[in-house]
Amino acid sequence: MLHQYRVRGWTYAVVAVVGLLVLVPFAWMVATALMSPGQTLLVPPKVIPDPATLDGARGVFNRIPYLTLLGNTVVASIGRVIGTLVICTLAAYALAVIKVPGARVILVTVLALIMVPGDIFVVPNFAIISAFGLTDTLVALFLPSIFDVFGVFLLYQFFRGIPRELVEAARMDGASHLRIMTTIVVPIARGGLITLAILTVLAEWKELLWPIVVNRSIDKLTLGPGIALLRGSYTTDYNVLMSAGVLAALPMILIFLVLQKRFIASVARSGLK
Amino acid sequence: MRRFKSPCGLLVLAAVTATAAALAGCSSDSTGSSGDGSATVSLMIWDPAQKAGVQKAVDGFQAANPAIKVSLEQVPEDQYYTKLDASLGAGQGPDVMWQSSRAPVYVEGGALEPLDQYIEKDKVSMDAYPDKLVNLYKLDGKQYGIPKDQDVWSVVYNAAVFKKLGVTDVPTTGWTWEDMVRIAGEVKAKQTSSADVPMYYNYDFNRGVGSLIHALGGTVVKDGRGTVSSPQGVKAFEMIKDLQDKLLIPPVKDSADFKGTQSLLSGSIAMAKVPSWELSLLAQANVPSGTFHMVPQPSVNGSRATDTNGLSYVMNANSKDKDAAWKLIKYLTSDAGAKLHAEGGASMPANVSADVKAAYYKANSKIDGMQASFDVTLKDNYLRTTTEFPKTRSVMPEIESTVAGPYYAGTLSASEAAGKVDAILTRSLKQ
Numbered sequence: 001m002l003h004q005y006r007v008r009g010w011t012y013a014v015v016a017v018v019g020l021l022v023l024v025p026f027a028w029m030v031a032t033a034l035m036s037p038g039q040t041l042l043v044p045p046k047v048i049p050d051p052a053t054l055d056g057a058r059g060v061f062n063r064i065p066y067l068t069l070l071g072n073t074v075v076a077s078i079g080r081v082i083g084t085l086v087i088c089t090l091a092a093y094a095l096a097v098i099k100v101p102g103a104r105v106i107l108v109t110v111l112a113l114i115m116v117p118g119d120i121f122v123v124p125n126f127a128i129i130s131a132f133g134l135t136d137t138l139v140a141l142f143l144p145s146i147f148d149v150f151g152v153f154l155l156y157q158f159f160r161g162i163p164r165e166l167v168e169a170a171r172m173d174g175a176s177h178l179r180i181m182t183t184i185v186v187p188i189a190r191g192g193l194i195t196l197a198i199l200t201v202l203a204e205w206k207e208l209l210w211p212i213v214v215n216r217s218i219d220k221l222t223l224g225p226g227i228a229l230l231r232g233s234y235t236t237d238y239n240v241l242m243s244a245g246v247l248a249a250l251p252m253i254l255i256f257l258v259l260q261k262r263f264i265a266s267v268a269r270s271g272l273k
Numbered sequence: 274m275r276r277f278k279s280p281c282g283l284l285v286l287a288a289v290t291a292t293a294a295a296l297a298g299c300s301s302d303s304t305g306s307s308g309d310g311s312a313t314v315s316l317m318i319w320d321p322a323q324k325a326g327v328q329k330a331v332d333g334f335q336a337a338n339p340a341i342k343v344s345l346e347q348v349p350e351d352q353y354y355t356k357l358d359a360s361l362g363a364g365q366g367p368d369v370m371w372q373s374s375r376a377p378v379y380v381e382g383g384a385l386e387p388l389d390q391y392i393e394k395d396k397v398s399m400d401a402y403p404d405k406l407v408n409l410y411k412l413d414g415k416q417y418g419i420p421k422d423q424d425v426w427s428v429v430y431n432a433a434v435f436k437k438l439g440v441t442d443v444p445t446t447g448w449t450w451e452d453m454v455r456i457a458g459e460v461k462a463k464q465t466s467s468a469d470v471p472m473y474y475n476y477d478f479n480r481g482v483g484s485l486i487h488a489l490g491g492t493v494v495k496d497g498r499g500t501v502s503s504p505q506g507v508k509a510f511e512m513i514k515d516l517q518d519k520l521l522i523p524p525v526k527d528s529a530d531f532k533g534t535q536s537l538l539s540g541s542i543a544m545a546k547v548p549s550w551e552l553s554l555l556a557q558a559n560v561p562s563g564t565f566h567m568v569p570q571p572s573v574n575g576s577r578a579t580d581t582n583g584l585s586y587v588m589n590a591n592s593k594d595k596d597a598a599w600k601l602i603k604y605l606t607s608d609a610g611a612k613l614h615a616e617g618g619a620s621m622p623a624n625v626s627a628d629v630k631a632a633y634y635k636a637n638s639k640i641d642g643m644q645a646s647f648d649v650t651l652k653d654n655y656l657r658t659t660t661e662f663p664k665t666r667s668v669m670p671e672i673e674s675t676v677a678g679p680y681y682a683g684t685l686s687a688s689e690a691a692g693k694v695d696a697i698l699t700r701s702l703k704q
Contacts (some may be wrong), residue, residue, distance in 0.1 A: 125360035212352045235535035
């Protein structure tokens with residue numbers, strides 16, 4: 001009994017220390033958001049805003065159209081999730097279930113592409129979007145990223161785990177591939193799709209370079225570039241910048257609190273975050 | 274594996290793209306003219322501190338040209354050239370944009386429109402701008418940009434900080450490097466926290482060390498080679514390291530995130546070397562007049578050499594409405610446009626007609642001693658290394674991270690640092 005208690009005590013201590021380490025930057029962000037510009041520059045820094053002020057948050061709303069940017073981010077996230085799920089499901093199904101000719105080569109290529117930094121595709125992607133005449137539109141924000149090689153690989157792993165017998169039985173009964181995919185494979189691999197959806201939303205929320213490059217008007221941008229615009233080259237009002245950070249993270253934190261269990265399960269399932 | 278075949282639709286997309294492009298006759302863009310003579314021109318800049326000034330000049334343009342609508346976009350500096358590369362490469366991009374010493378790259382790629390025929394047609398005189406700035410954008414005998422501004426470095430001190438600390442020994446117009454070190458030491462002695470520093474001086478090789486080398490009578494590049502391994506080069510490195518070792522400027526490990534002008538505004542340092550493009554932040558700050566005073570660079574070896582560079586407005590070779598784009602460039606660099614830009618917040622205008630100059634000094638009148646200081650500095654300045662030799666631009670980050678950083682941190686000697694800089698510069702010049 002005593003032994004067990006000691007172990008639990010240690011566990012709590014480790015959890016508390018790691019938790020604090022993780023939370024400190026967030027706490028500092030929130031504290032800075034509530035300071036006046038002068039307080040943010042004190043050396044050594046003060047941690048507690050005194051007096052606390054909401055000037056930073058007001059500054060955010062004055063300088064950038066926060067709600068528009070938030071709306072765009074939500075729209076882009078939804079579009080990207082739907083697009084990614086459809087494309088990646090189809091591709092992974094072809095590779096894992098149908099095993100199209102050359103599937104192994106394609107798979108190695110997929111793996112190779114995962115290892116290439118995404119930023120190098122910015123210029124060719126722009127050329128494609130520009131040829132469509134889609135620059136400076138909301139669609140341009142997420143269109144290139146729905147072809148997500150990582151998503152293909154992730155779903156491939158999930159689909160491969162589906163017993164072949166189920167698929168073969170369905171084929172015997174004359175089901176088409178589309179039907180097998182929608183009624184057997186996708187429901188069984190639901191966990192994988194949810195994981196991919198969550199990871200995709202997180203990725204879109206953090207996007208910075210691509211929206212700046214492809215879109216011109218401030219009302220067609222997302223939160224990442226909006227926050228970047230608050231960072232001056234020579235002076236920065238850190239309270240405003242951090243307020244924007246808090247405001248941008250807030251929706252994500254709310255979503256996390258609501259979907260906490262699914263988040264953790266998804267990361268645990270994939271071993272990735 | 275060798276075949277770069279995309280598994281998830283990129284090829285399909287590319288094929289669809291080609292078809293769509295063929296069908297649509299390429300892109301449809303919001304820029305361009307419609308039949309009734311009205312046009313939209315897009316203008317792209319990077320400096321948030323100058324956005325208000327540019328907007329003011331744009332408003333003036335629109336009042337004079339109601340048929341042309343200008344959309345001004347400010348892109349963060351870190352992403353500016355990435356965005357240009359992507360959009361110009363695709364035949365799109367802003368109609369009018371800022372360019373700096375990267376201009377030759379875009380000229381070589383055919384992305385910029387030569388302006389000679391427009392200049393000739395409208396009889397625009399390039400005499401309004403300093404020759405050395407005009408020539409920066411003259412490539413292969415063609416003029417690609419009209420100078421917008423010029424960089425002028427000076428030292429600004431916060432009189433309120435001196436007063437609060439009880440230091441009466443303030444910088445003067447005729448001061449020397451030794452005076453600067455002495456005054457900074459006095460401020461340091463009165464500062465309460467050991468973490469406080471009295472001043473800011475730029476560490477970077479291109480502008481900080483380079484200026485001192487010129488002041489000492491040396492050169493950074495000569496005859497296609499780096500020439501920093503000279504007594505002057507070594508001395509220049511040592512002078513800046515000396516400031517750091519005496520704790521007069523922030524240590525190099527903290528310098529990347531240290532913003533001199535911001536610290537000057539908040540009163541956490543007493544003086545700073547400040548470039549002209551940041552001055553409007555001081556001039557427009559909500560502080561009592563008499564807070565900020567300007568003096569020239571402290572003299573080194575009798576010289577006050579500082580580097581200069583000038584931005585320009587250039588035109589996209591693929592602009593849909595080149596006449597409207599030209600009208601905008603012409604207005605922004607004219608007396609009227611430069612005046613409005615100066616009033617709204619700008620670097621020192623490249624257009625040096627008396628009117629524009631007066632407007633600039635008036636807009637910054639909250640900074641005492643500015644005109645006297647500029648008069649001294651403008652005489653002694655030289656073209657920044659990366660401006661005079663654009664090929665060296667790409668290796669500057671390498672010099673900062675592999676030479677300057679280790680040198681100021683104490684793992685390289687000054688002569689080793691100078692030797693390494695020369696090797697890197699010479700390599701870049703041979704490319």
